[in-house]
Amino acid sequence: MDLGKVFRALADDSRRQVVAELAADTEDRERACGSFDLPVKKAARTHHFRVLREAGMIMQRDHGNGSAVSLPRQDIERHLPGLLQLLSEELKSGSATGRTGNTAAG
Numbered sequence: 001m002d003l004g005k006v007f008r009a010l011a012d013d014s015r016r017q018v019v020a021e022l023a024a025d026t027e028d029r030e031r032a033c034g035s036f037d038l039p040v041k042k043a044a045r046t047h048h049f050r051v052l053r054e055a056g057m058i059m060q061r062d063h064g065n066g067s068a069v070s071l072p073r074q075d076i077e078r079h080l081p082g083l084l085q086l087l088s089e090e091l092k093s094g095s096a097t098g099r100t101g102n103t104a105a106g
Contacts, residue, residue, distance in 0.1 A: 001056045001079040009055035010087075014038045015048045019057050020091035022071040023084035030061070030070040 010016045018036050022028075038045055049069065052058045057076065058069045076084055 005055040006057065009051045009057055014040055015052050018052060020087040024088045024091055028071055028073055030068045033067050033069055
């Protein structure tokens, strides 16, 4: 994993929220891309998933007229131990949803 790509991907609140929600699911279920409550339009959503995919933070599978994502938990834990726990804790505290006002250009 390229740390620069990972940190740039996670610098954006919407992308961090996606990874945090996936990390919070201990059963590692695949989720439809449209199931995330992101405050962005479809084009921006597509961009965010591409950035996460290229950083190795999600795996994406296209099906029909939609797509689904899952978390490569073992790879992330091997390269960045503890990161998913931090993101899960941030989600629980409410700061991964962009409510803190800390947005970064992505």
